[in-house]
Amino acid sequence: MSDTDPRSDDALLAAYASGDQTAAAPLAQRHAPRILAMAARMLNDRTEAEDVTQDTLLRLWRKAPDWQPGRAQVSTWTFRVAANLCTDRLRKRAQLQPLEPEQDLPDTAPGTLARLHASQRRTALEDALQTLPDRQRLAVILRHIHELPNPQVAEAMEISVDAVESLTARGRAALARALAPRREALIHD
Amino acid sequence: MTDRDTDPSADLAADLAALKPDAVPDALMARIAEDAMLEQAFHAARATPPRPSDLLMARIARDAKRHQPRNRSDTGAWLTLVAAGVAGLMIGFGGALPDTFSLAQADYDLTPSYDFELLAEE
Numbered sequence: 001m002s003d004t005d006p007r008s009d010d011a012l013l014a015a016y017a018s019g020d021q022t023a024a025a026p027l028a029q030r031h032a033p034r035i036l037a038m039a040a041r042m043l044n045d046r047t048e049a050e051d052v053t054q055d056t057l058l059r060l061w062r063k064a065p066d067w068q069p070g071r072a073q074v075s076t077w078t079f080r081v082a083a084n085l086c087t088d089r090l091r092k093r094a095q096l097q098p099l100e101p102e103q104d105l106p107d108t109a110p111g112t113l114a115r116l117h118a119s120q121r122r123t124a125l126e127d128a129l130q131t132l133p134d135r136q137r138l139a140v141i142l143r144h145i146h147e148l149p150n151p152q153v154a155e156a157m158e159i160s161v162d163a164v165e166s167l168t169a170r171g172r173a174a175l176a177r178a179l180a181p182r183r184e185a186l187i188h189d
Numbered sequence: 190m191t192d193r194d195t196d197p198s199a200d201l202a203a204d205l206a207a208l209k210p211d212a213v214p215d216a217l218m219a220r221i222a223e224d225a226m227l228e229q230a231f232h233a234a235r236a237t238p239p240r241p242s243d244l245l246m247a248r249i250a251r252d253a254k255r256h257q258p259r260n261r262s263d264t265g266a267w268l269t270l271v272a273a274g275v276a277g278l279m280i281g282f283g284g285a286l287p288d289t290f291s292l293a294q295a296d297y298d299l300t301p302s303y304d305f306e307l308l309a310e311e
Contacts, residue, residue: 019258021257025250041234054252125230172227
């Protein structure tokens, strides 16, 4: 999947709103993967993450006629919508299911651990992410995996930059504690 | 007289010794190790993001087609043509001119409907 369209997001949205049938595909190719990645890590459920992705872009299509260029970035706006949709689903999930007991990560002595490959590091991180409170998890995902600068994370989460810094600091500390049993293996190549 | 009184470099030696790596606090080294571990994990997550399926992209494409505004200039031209035609008929039959503003506001579906198509794989 590749996007070679040279037009900016604002130009594509304006073209889409004007009836250009070639404008939707590059927008979807640019933003669907990012939204899906964020939603998948927030919800830990591929099917729900795909629903959030479709929902988010549906809202973008509906917003297109009223989109004001330069007021917000499409990337940040879609992250905000997707984050709110994820939060709604997590709240409903919490209401329907009792809290599960915390699952301990396997306790392996550093001297007996084999080197972990990148996929295992990713899995360990994704497991650890699920132990974080929702807003810490979202802040860490946007800041450290999607590498958004703090002001964009603040805009996506509709909070202040100071709040973002606090959430990411606490989130990193919590992740470090959750990953501590695997630390010696995780820092090796 | 003390060593410091006779040897001004004694303080300097003590200060330099304090800068050796083994004087770094354990807590700081622990934080550095934690940061290294986290950065490795974040890097792995960025390198292998989940990819949207073809079915998901097809659903998104379908939504885009269904919700795309009709070409405004085309719609305006069609409505003008319809209004002119109706006005001509009314004049020809000796009747009053229709309310063209209402005609313009009517939701005439004059554009062909789109068949659902899956996005071609790239």
